[in-house]
Amino acid sequence: MDYQLELTNVAKHYRDFIAVDNVDLQIKKGEIISLLGSSGCGKTTTLRMIAGLIDPTRGTIRIQGQNMNGVPPHKRDISMVFQNYALFPHLSVYENIVYGLKMRKIRDKKVLMERAREMMDIVQLSGVENRLPRELSGGQQQRVSLARAMIVEPKVMLFDEPLSNLDAKLRERTRVEIRNLLKRMNVTAIYVTHDQEEALTISDRIAVMNKGKIEQITVPTELYTKPATKFIAGFVGHANFFEGTVQHVDGDRILVKSKGGHLIQAVVPGASQLSFGKEVTLAIRPENILAGGAGENRPNLVSGTVTARIYLGSTVRYLVDAGEGKEIEIDLQTKHLVDCGEGDTIHFSLDENNLILVDR
Amino acid sequence: MKLTSLAGKLARFLVYLFLLSPLLVVVITAFSDTNRVVFPPRGFTLRWFERAVHSAEFNSSLLLSVRIAVVSVVIACVLGTMVSLWFWKSNSRAKGIFESVFLSPIIIPTIISAVAFLQYFVLFGGLFTNYWKLCLTYAVIQMPYVIRTVTANLVGLDTSFEEASLVLGASPVRTLFHVTLPCIRQGIVGGAVFSFVVAFDECVIILFMKSAKTVTFPLRLYSYITESFTPLISAYSTLFIIVAAAVIYLVEKKIGLSKLY
Numbered sequence: 001m002d003y004q005l006e007l008t009n010v011a012k013h014y015r016d017f018i019a020v021d022n023v024d025l026q027i028k029k030g031e032i033i034s035l036l037g038s039s040g041c042g043k044t045t046t047l048r049m050i051a052g053l054i055d056p057t058r059g060t061i062r063i064q065g066q067n068m069n070g071v072p073p074h075k076r077d078i079s080m081v082f083q084n085y086a087l088f089p090h091l092s093v094y095e096n097i098v099y100g101l102k103m104r105k106i107r108d109k110k111v112l113m114e115r116a117r118e119m120m121d122i123v124q125l126s127g128v129e130n131r132l133p134r135e136l137s138g139g140q141q142q143r144v145s146l147a148r149a150m151i152v153e154p155k156v157m158l159f160d161e162p163l164s165n166l167d168a169k170l171r172e173r174t175r176v177e178i179r180n181l182l183k184r185m186n187v188t189a190i191y192v193t194h195d196q197e198e199a200l201t202i203s204d205r206i207a208v209m210n211k212g213k214i215e216q217i218t219v220p221t222e223l224y225t226k227p228a229t230k231f232i233a234g235f236v237g238h239a240n241f242f243e244g245t246v247q248h249v250d251g252d253r254i255l256v257k258s259k260g261g262h263l264i265q266a267v268v269p270g271a272s273q274l275s276f277g278k279e280v281t282l283a284i285r286p287e288n289i290l291a292g293g294a295g296e297n298r299p300n301l302v303s304g305t306v307t308a309r310i311y312l313g314s315t316v317r318y319l320v321d322a323g324e325g326k327e328i329e330i331d332l333q334t335k336h337l338v339d340c341g342e343g344d345t346i347h348f349s350l351d352e353n354n355l356i357l358v359d360r
Numbered sequence: 361m362k363l364t365s366l367a368g369k370l371a372r373f374l375v376y377l378f379l380l381s382p383l384l385v386v387v388i389t390a391f392s393d394t395n396r397v398v399f400p401p402r403g404f405t406l407r408w409f410e411r412a413v414h415s416a417e418f419n420s421s422l423l424l425s426v427r428i429a430v431v432s433v434v435i436a437c438v439l440g441t442m443v444s445l446w447f448w449k450s451n452s453r454a455k456g457i458f459e460s461v462f463l464s465p466i467i468i469p470t471i472i473s474a475v476a477f478l479q480y481f482v483l484f485g486g487l488f489t490n491y492w493k494l495c496l497t498y499a500v501i502q503m504p505y506v507i508r509t510v511t512a513n514l515v516g517l518d519t520s521f522e523e524a525s526l527v528l529g530a531s532p533v534r535t536l537f538h539v540t541l542p543c544i545r546q547g548i549v550g551g552a553v554f555s556f557v558v559a560f561d562e563c564v565i566i567l568f569m570k571s572a573k574t575v576t577f578p579l580r581l582y583s584y585i586t587e588s589f590t591p592l593i594s595a596y597s598t599l600f601i602i603v604a605a606a607v608i609y610l611v612e613k614k615i616g617l618s619k620l621y
Contacts, residue, residue: 051527073526074535080527086520090542099538100528152528 002065004029004188005050005156010059011212012045019045021212022059027156030186032179033217034199037209038235043192046209047158050190052076063155074103079149080158084165085141087133093144094129100152119147122181139170146178150185157182159191163198175202196236200224208232229359233283240286240328241358246278253352255299256280260323265299266355281358286317286331288354294347303347304328306340320346383601390594397589408595418580418596425577428491429559432498436555437548439499440506444547445540447507448514466504473501474565481569490571497569498559505558506551513547553611557604 007025011018020042027033035043048054050061052073061068068076079100087096097119098112106112120126123143133141142162149157162178163171179202182189193199199206200220207217208231216228227233230241244258254271256264266282274280293301304322311334318330318340330348340346385399393403412418443462447455465473477497485493521543525535541548563578570579585593 051523053523053526072532073523074529074531076527077529078527080524082520082524084518084520086518086524088521088524088539088543090545099525099530103525103529103534148528158527 003027003062004031004064005190006060006062006065007046007050008060008062010046010049010056010061012042012049012054013057018212020049020056023209023212023214025207025214025217027188027190029188030183032182032189032191032202032204034191034193034203034206035209036193036196036199036206036236038194041209042212043194043209044160047080047160047190047192050156051078051080051158077152077154078156078158079152079154080160081145081149081162083161085133085145085162087141087144087148089133092130092132093125093136096133096144097147097151099148104152115151116147119151122150123147138166139174142166142174146181150181150187153185153187155188157187157189159189159193161193163193164195171198178202200236208235210235226356227283227358230281230283231360233356233358238286238329238331239283240289240324241326242282242284242324242355244280244282246274246276246280249274249276254280254357256282258282258324260302260325262302262322262324263299264350264355265352266350266357267352268355268357270357281360283356283358284350284354286329287315288351289328289330289348290351291330291332291346291348293349300350300352301347302328302350303345306342306344306346309341318346320348386594386597387601390591390598392591392594395590397591397594401591408591409599411592412595412599415592418577421575421577421580424491424574425560428494428498428574428576429556431495432502432559433552433555435495435499436502436506437552440503440551441510441541441544441548443503444507444510444514444544447511448517462507463504465501470501470562470564474568477565478568490569490574493569494566494574494576497565498555498562501562501565502551502555502558505554506548509551509554510544510547513544517543549611553607 003026005025005027007023010020010023010025012020023042023046025033035046037043045054049056050068052068052071056069063076063078088099091099094116097116101112101115116129117126120129123146125140125143125147128136128140133144136144142165145162159178163174166174175198181187191199191202193202200223203220205217205219206223207214208223209215210229210231216223216232218226218228223232223236227236227239233239233241242256242258242260242262242264244256244264246254247257247263248255249271252267252269252271254266254268254274256266258264264282268282294303302322304320306318307321307327308319310317310319312331314334315331316334318332319327320330322328330346389397389399389401390408391404391406392398392401393405393407394401443458447459477493477500481488481493488496517540521539522535525539526532530538561578562576563582566574566576566579570576575583581593581596
């Protein structure tokens with residue numbers, strides 16, 4: 001299988017600091033991959049190494065099978081959309097858009113005009129050809145930078161948090177547009193973001209980075225329902241954690257005694273590899289916790305004191321102190337509200353099928 | 361409230377008067393119908409302006425001064441911009457040392473520089489004509505001005521412009537000419553204007569390095585004034601005030617000199 005972009009064992013060290021640590025990544029033609037992580041996790045460094053703006057300390061980067069080590073950025077046949085757009089302030093919108101083509105030695109005015117017009121139609125930007133970038137709105141500038149990067153038909157298109165300067169509404173709309181556009185043009189793209197929602201909507205696969213490493217790379221739905229590590233469970237959406245020791249293993253079913261003294265039964269794949277006494281962490285999403293169960297006597301029943309009640313519109317979030325260290329978050333549909341406020345005791349149960357076994 | 365704003369206006373008026381009154385005196389005496397500069401002027405005539413425009417000696421000195429200034433400005437702008445770009449990109453420890461070296465011509469008294477240049481050209485003078493000696497000397501004196509204004513421009517320049525250009529397929533050299541230099545155009549032009557003025561009205565170094573062929577305009581004015589103090593001098597000065605004001609106005613309008621600070 002030939003990959004459009006392949007990273008093998010890529011690392012970047014700054015003196016004692018390891019920014020990127022042995023990253024492996026294979027990307028097929030036309031695929032959109034997000035690098036998701038908080039700031040300082042190495043995602044931007046990885047992107048800049050692919051662009052050739054910084055050299056990796058070790059490892060190889062291949063584009064269409066060709067080793068890119070030592071190849072300067074302008075010979076990599078890629079393009080990039082920057083966080084601040086980086087539109088050339090002294091050039092008109094038209095000149096900005098055709099910049100990459102001109103640098104590829106396309107001189108014919110008619111060809112340039114035609115390609116620019118076509119591209120501006122695609123990104124829905126017309127009538128502003130002769131304006132300067134500073135005369136455009138943030139959303140328009142974003143479109144220009146998209147057009148400028150896409151017009152050169154790059155082998156790989158790189159995105160460095162391109163939406164973080166837009167307001168929330170525009171951001172939501174633009175990310176869907178970007179995805180549709182990339183799919184339509186069959187462009188291979190790497191998309192760096194710290195916004196999990198953005199990563200979930202835009203990508204075919206998401207690579208979650210933490211401390212310079214890729215912790216998990218998978219499709220968006222799996223990332224939410226089957227996070228591999230505690231970090232990912234907490235980073236992508238909200239999660240509650242129950243740390244404890246295994247009491248009993250039966251096929252895929254395990255019984256765990258949590259730190260707070262609760263008995264929790266969970267159905268998790270790979271449970272058979274666990275044994276008595278093993279320390280494990282179970283995670284559950286706030287929306288998968290069900291209220292009720294007072295007076296019953298079975299596993300997975302937890303009770304605690306409500307410390308806060310946060311109204312979120314369609315749901316209400318309860319923060320509950322159940323003796324598990326961190327407070328437990330429970331999201332209840334507003335229409336299923338239970339009558340209980342701060343300081344009251346709340347009873348709830350954890351569905352054994354919605355508990356996830358995570359690393360660390 | 362009204363009183364304070366009135367007092368403010370008055371204070372401002374006095375400051376401007378203080379700054380501009382010497383110039384006013386010069387301009388007024390240029391129209392004096394006397395053979396010596398007198399103030400208040402007597403009579404009214406334009407003949408000094410006519411003489412100023414037609415004086416061959418002065419005109420050749422003027423041309424020489426412009427030629428020296430233009431050539432030295434070009435040298436200073438090219439070298440100064442290169443140095444600024446290096447300062448901008450480099451994290452080297454040597455940078456601090458070089459920064460003081462390149463800015464030193466502003467700090468070192470001109471008279472000391474003049475002696476230094478004189479001695480330097482005694483050693484290597486055979487390689488250059490006096491004209492080129494002056495061009496090179498002035499280029500060195502001007503470089504700090506260019507470095508200052510260009511650096512001021514570069515500090516606010518986002519590195520992602522260059523990166524965008526590289527990633528879009530432009531080589532580093534094309535990136536320099538298509539993106540970086542146009543982005544710092546303001547600083548370069550500003551530096552050029554300052555340097556031009558520095559070279560044009562320089563009179564200390566030229567006293568040390570003049571030759572029969574290189575009597576620059578300030579030198580001509582100076583030697584003329586020691587012999588005869590006619591309103592011709594005032595007429596020249598007036599012309600210059602007008603030209604300088606026009607240039608400053610245009611530069612301010614086109615690129616905004618005030619932005620350079």
